[in-house]
Amino acid sequence: MNDVLVKAEGVTKFFGGExxxxxxxxxxxxxxxxxxxxxxxxxxxxxxxxxxxxxxxxLGRLLLRxxxxxxxxxxxxxxxxxxxxxxxxxxxxxxxxxxFQDPYGSLSPRRTIxxxxxxxxxxxxxxxxxxxxxxxxxxxLEQVGLSPDIMDRRPRQFSGGQRQRIGIARAIALNPALIxxxxxxxxxxxxxxxxxxxxxxxxxxxxxxSYFFVAHDLAVVRHIADRVMVxxxxxxxxxxxxxxxxxxxxxxxxxxxxxxxxEPDPEGNTKRIILQGDVPSPTKVPSGCSFRTRCPLAQPxxxxxxxxxxxVAEGQLAACxxxxxxxxxx
Amino acid sequence: xxxxxxxxxxLSVDFGPVSNPIxxxxxxxxxxxxxxxxxxxxxxxxxxxxxxxxxxxLVPEPPGHIAAGRVEFDGCDLLKLPRNKMPEIRGRDxxxxxxxxxxxxxxxxxxxDQIGEAIKLHRxxxxxxxxxxVIELLKLVGMPDPVSxxxxxxxxxxxxxxxxxxxxxxxACDPKLLIADEPTTALDVxxxxxxxxxxxxxxxxxxxxxxxxxxxxxxxADICDRVVVMYxxxxxxDGDVKSIFRTPKHPYTQGLLQAVPRLAxxxxxxxxxxGSVPAAGSIKQGCPFFARCSLRQNRCQEQMPPMFQFGxxxxxxxxxxxxxxxx
Numbered sequence: 001m002n003d004v005l006v007k008a009e010g011v012t013k014f015f016g017g018e019x020x021x022x023x024x025x026x027x028x029x030x031x032x033x034x035x036x037x038x039x040x041x042x043x044x045x046x047x048x049x050x051x052x053x054x055x056x057x058x059l060g061r062l063l064l065r066x067x068x069x070x071x072x073x074x075x076x077x078x079x080x081x082x083x084x085x086x087x088x089x090x091x092x093x094x095x096x097x098x099x100f101q102d103p104y105g106s107l108s109p110r111r112t113i114x115x116x117x118x119x120x121x122x123x124x125x126x127x128x129x130x131x132x133x134x135x136x137x138x139x140x141l142e143q144v145g146l147s148p149d150i151m152d153r154r155p156r157q158f159s160g161g162q163r164q165r166i167g168i169a170r171a172i173a174l175n176p177a178l179i180x181x182x183x184x185x186x187x188x189x190x191x192x193x194x195x196x197x198x199x200x201x202x203x204x205x206x207x208x209x210s211y212f213f214v215a216h217d218l219a220v221v222r223h224i225a226d227r228v229m230v231x232x233x234x235x236x237x238x239x240x241x242x243x244x245x246x247x248x249x250x251x252x253x254x255x256x257x258x259x260x261x262x263e264p265d266p267e268g269n270t271k272r273i274i275l276q277g278d279v280p281s282p283t284k285v286p287s288g289c290s291f292r293t294r295c296p297l298a299q300p301x302x303x304x305x306x307x308x309x310x311x312v313a314e315g316q317l318a319a320c321x322x323x324x325x326x327x328x329x330x
Numbered sequence: 331x332x333x334x335x336x337x338x339x340x341l342s343v344d345f346g347p348v349s350n351p352i353x354x355x356x357x358x359x360x361x362x363x364x365x366x367x368x369x370x371x372x373x374x375x376x377x378x379x380x381x382x383x384x385x386x387x388l389v390p391e392p393p394g395h396i397a398a399g400r401v402e403f404d405g406c407d408l409l410k411l412p413r414n415k416m417p418e419i420r421g422r423d424x425x426x427x428x429x430x431x432x433x434x435x436x437x438x439x440x441x442x443d444q445i446g447e448a449i450k451l452h453r454x455x456x457x458x459x460x461x462x463x464v465i466e467l468l469k470l471v472g473m474p475d476p477v478s479x480x481x482x483x484x485x486x487x488x489x490x491x492x493x494x495x496x497x498x499x500x501x502a503c504d505p506k507l508l509i510a511d512e513p514t515t516a517l518d519v520x521x522x523x524x525x526x527x528x529x530x531x532x533x534x535x536x537x538x539x540x541x542x543x544x545x546x547x548x549x550x551a552d553i554c555d556r557v558v559v560m561y562x563x564x565x566x567x568d569g570d571v572k573s574i575f576r577t578p579k580h581p582y583t584q585g586l587l588q589a590v591p592r593l594a595x596x597x598x599x600x601x602x603x604x605g606s607v608p609a610a611g612s613i614k615q616g617c618p619f620f621a622r623c624s625l626r627q628n629r630c631q632e633q634m635p636p637m638f639q640f641g642x643x644x645x646x647x648x649x650x651x652x653x654x655x656x657x
Contacts, residue, residue, distance in 0.1 A: 051518035159606040189373035189607060190545065191622075194589040194600035201599070216519065219591040223600055246593065260523035262548030264590050266571045274527055275520045278488040294520075 005177060005210050006040035006063065011072035013058055016283075028283035032058045034234035035072070037309075042177065045204065045211040047225035047242075049218060049257070053282055055234040056214045060180040063212060064096050065089060077177060094124045097171035101183035103163035107155040113166055114151040117141070120173045140169040143206075145199060161192035165199065172203060180212045185220060197223055218261055222246060227315075230254045233282055233290040236309060240316030250318040250326060253291050289321070297322050334361035334402075335539050336385070336507055341399030343380055343389060345610070351395065352611030355380050356563045358399070359637075362507065362556075367533060367540040369550035369571075372560035373607050378543045381560070382509050385541075386424060387416050404506065422452040425500035429512040431492035435484040441495050442480030448502040467498040470535070472528055490521035497528065501536060508532075511543045526552055547590055551575055556643075559583050562608050562618035568637065569644030579638075579646035579655075582619045617647070625650040 017029030033055040040046050048056040061067045063074060065081050074081045079092060097120070100106035107116055117137045121128055128136070138148035144165040155163055164184060171179055181200070185193040201224060204211065215221050221228060222242065229239040230253065238251040249255045259273040275294045280286055286293050292302040301321055309317045312324065320326070341358045344351035355377045362368045370378045383389045385401050387408060401408040403424065408416070420426075428434040436444055445464045449455060455463065461480070468476035471494040484492055493513060500508055513529070514522040530553065533540065544550055550557055550571075557574040559567040559582065567580040578584045588601035605622040616631040617623070623630065630649055637645040638652035646652070 051520060161606050190547070190586055191373060191589050191603040192606055194591070194602040195604075197591070197600055198602055217591070218519075219593050222593060222595075223591050223597070256520055258593060260519045261593060262522075262526065262546070262552040263592060263594070264547035264551050264575065264587060266551045266575050268551070268594075272523060272527075274523050278490055278521065279518070 003042040004039050005042040005077060006038075006212070007073075007075040008039075008063070009037050009073045009075075011036045011059070011062055011074060012070045013055075013062055013067060014070045030282045031234050031285055032282060033062065033069075034285070036231075036234075036236055037072075038229060038236065038239060040178075040210055040212065043204075043208045043210055044226040045213055045224055046227050046229060047211075047213040047215055047221040048229045048231060049215055049221055050231035051216065051257075051279055053233070053279060054231040055282075056231050057182050059231070060098075060182050060212055060214050063178070064093070064098060064180055066098075094120070094174045095176050096178040096180065097174070097176040099164075099167050099171050099179060099181040099184045101187055103160045103167060103187065106167055107163055109155055112152050112154055113137075113141075116155070116166060117170045117173060120170065124174055136173070137169075140173055143172070143203065144169045145195075159192075160188050161195060164188065164196050168196075168199065168203070172207065172209075175207060176209055178210050178212065180214070182214045183216070184213075186215065186217065193220070200224065218258060230257065233280065233285050235290060236317075236319065237291065238316070238318040239309070240313070240318075244313055244316045248313070248316075250312045250316065250323040251291075251320045252295050252297050252322075252326065254318075255326075289319070297326065333364075335364045335366075335404060336362040336541070337400070337402040338381070338385065339400040339402065341381070341384060341401065342397040343377075343384055344395045344397045345393050347393075348395070351397070353397070354563050354610045355384065358560070358563075358565050360558045360565060360568055362539050362541055364506075365537055365539055366556060367542060367554045368556045368558060369554035370541065370543045370558050370560060371545065371547060371550050373545055375562065375607050375610050376560040377563040377610075378560050379511055382426070382511055382541065382543055385509065386420055386426060387413070388420075418452070421448055421505070422503045423505055424507045424509060425503070425505035427493075427496050427500050427508065427510040427513045429515050431489065431496045431516075432484060434496060435492060437484055440481045440483055441487075445495070445499045445502055448499045452503045463502070464498075467501060468495075470501065470532070471495075471498045472524075473498070488521075489517055490524060493517065493525055494528065497525075497532070501532065501538070504536065505538055507541060508538045509541045509543070512545070513542070514549060515544070515546070522549075529553055547575075547587065559586075562613055563610065564618055564634075564647070565637070566619065566648075567646040569640075569646075573641065573644040577640075577644075579640050579644070579651045580619075580648050581623050581625050581651070583646070585622075585624075617649075 011033055012035055013033040015030040015032055016027040018027055050056050062069050114137050117140055118133050121133050141148045146165050185196050225242045227241050228245040230237050232253050238254045256273045256275050277294050288303040288306050292298040307319045307321045309319045312318045339359050343355035345354050346352045372378045442464050446460050449460050449463055465476050473494055514525050542553055554571050557571050558565055561582050567583045578587055585603040589603055603622055620626050620630050635647045635649045637647050639645050
């Protein structure tokens with residue numbers, strides 16, 4: 001599992017900061033992703049967690065170059081996506097696909113299921129006969145647990161869970177190496193959510209692709225991830241193997257996130273860390289450590305010096321001045 | 331438990347044309363005791379929100395239509411009350427908190443005035459006393475520096491703070507019952523933790539009963555004393571929180587609890603309930619969970635099981651587990 005599939009170095013994405021039509025002032029600049037570096041290995045699932053505005057979805061879109069990064073490098077399978085021509089980018093797109101959060105908004109209502117799933121095949125394998133294509137669609141539908149008979153129906157006839165299966169069939173049509181899944185189960189009911197999580201795991205075992213799994217629900221992530229990356233205000237605050245992040249989180253934000261999620265157990269919600277205040281606006285990121293305004297451990301050094309990500313255990317990195325002496329471990 | 335504050339009995343609600351209605355709520359009964367926090371849990375289409383809207387008679391009519399049942403609140407049947415009496419009850423005796431605070435607040439009215447308006451409608455206080463009460467409420471819900479925030483508008487607050495404003499408004503007249511419909515669903519997890527903490531504080535400081543509607547079993551476990559589980563427009567299980575979470579009796583509740591991913595477990599695979607939630611009104615006969623149930627028998631398809639008792643505070647609508655219990 002040691003082949004590096006994705007290598008991101010100092011990736012940034014700023015929005016705004018431009019002149020306005022009728023004003024001399026510039027629009028406020030949002031530092032959505034601010035210097036993120038990480039590696040992803042072939043066949044692994046890297047889950048990215050954080051609250052709204054932390055930049056996790058933007059980062060997913062940057063990986064596929066659906067958004068142009070402001071700075072930094074993104075290598076996928078050895079090619080630097082930020083440097084290559086449009087033509088080359090188009091070709092490398094067949095290696096990467098996306099599964100979206102909203103199963104109602106991400107499938108065209110006017111097309112049949114067969115047309116939706118076959119679209120990537122049409123683009124990248126134009127020589128394929130239409131009969132072969134239909135056979136391939138039938139095969140894909142079976143792989144995601146749907147009957148091939150539904151091929152000529154339209155999305156509105158399906159429930160949220162079934163639509164998400166259709167979206168997954170489309171994403172795996174070209175056997176991609178990387179699938180960016182942006183909150184793929186958060187819009188689903190609990191009983192259906194488990195089906196989709198299991199399906200994603202089965203497909204991965206079968207095909208060996210990697211998931212960049214964007215989520216806010218740490219309990220779901222626990223079931224699907226190999227490694228977890230925690231983001232706060234556009235920066236990575238902690239990254240490491242799942243076992244370490246859940247058993248011994250080192251960053252106070254990770255600890256708070258883990259303890260804040262209510263457990264479905266009437267006696268299991270005792271030792272909760274309640275953070276004070278709100279996430280600051282991404283247009284006004286605090287100096288130094290961006291988490292210091294809500295951190296129970298904050299010291300003067302936190303406002304003057306930005307903590308870098310550093311190793312705190314094998315394979316585990318955290319960006320906190322006090323990671324080693326942190327008293328609120330779980 | 332003294333006499334119940336709210337008693338919903340055999341409530342049925344139809345939607346659509348009178349000639350061919352769709353039954354979205356079917357024979358729903360449960361009660362909320364004084365000072366109690368009851369959770370209504372269910373997935374989309376289970377009828378939990380329609381239940382809460384029916385209690386306040388806020389179901390849009392048409393297309394909605396309350397077909398049968400009683401909603402007894404404090405000894406009086408709300409469904410029999412003349413329509414023009416309802417506004418006196420809403421806000422004063424029963425207050426509601428909605429999921430999306432931004433769309434429930436007036437964007438062009440300062441929050442101090444909005445909360446003040448809720449008081450003005452039901453209580454004769456002069457403006458300075460009213461202002462004091464607003465400040466007191468904002469303090470109660472943990473608004474930092476409440477005096478200076480009176481003139482702020484909803485867009486100047488974050489999601490969590492807006493939800494605090496909503497809660498302050500709901501508590502303005504010391505309601506006997508507070509209905510909270512997915513109050514934390516739109517919030518981030520650390521903000522959700524703050525709001526849940528606030529709701530617990532309110533439970534201990536204000537003597538309101540709470541009806542909490544949520545799809546999140548974690549939120550329900552955190553706040554409630556009793557849990558009512560709904561599926562496809564029916565109540566399938568009803569019990570005290572410990573019994574429901576420790577020894578669920580209905581196969582749907584059992585499946586749901588096993589399907590939830592948890593932070594502290596190392597299962598390789600999640601338990602999955604086959605199939606998907608049926609469309610509203612699509613099940614005309616028998617147990618609504620039949621098609622997805624692992625314990626199903628022939629009679630389940632033909633006859634809707636009544637609520638069987640499993641102990642004094644716990645009942646569930648399942649033929650199979652009821653029989654097992656007896657034998």
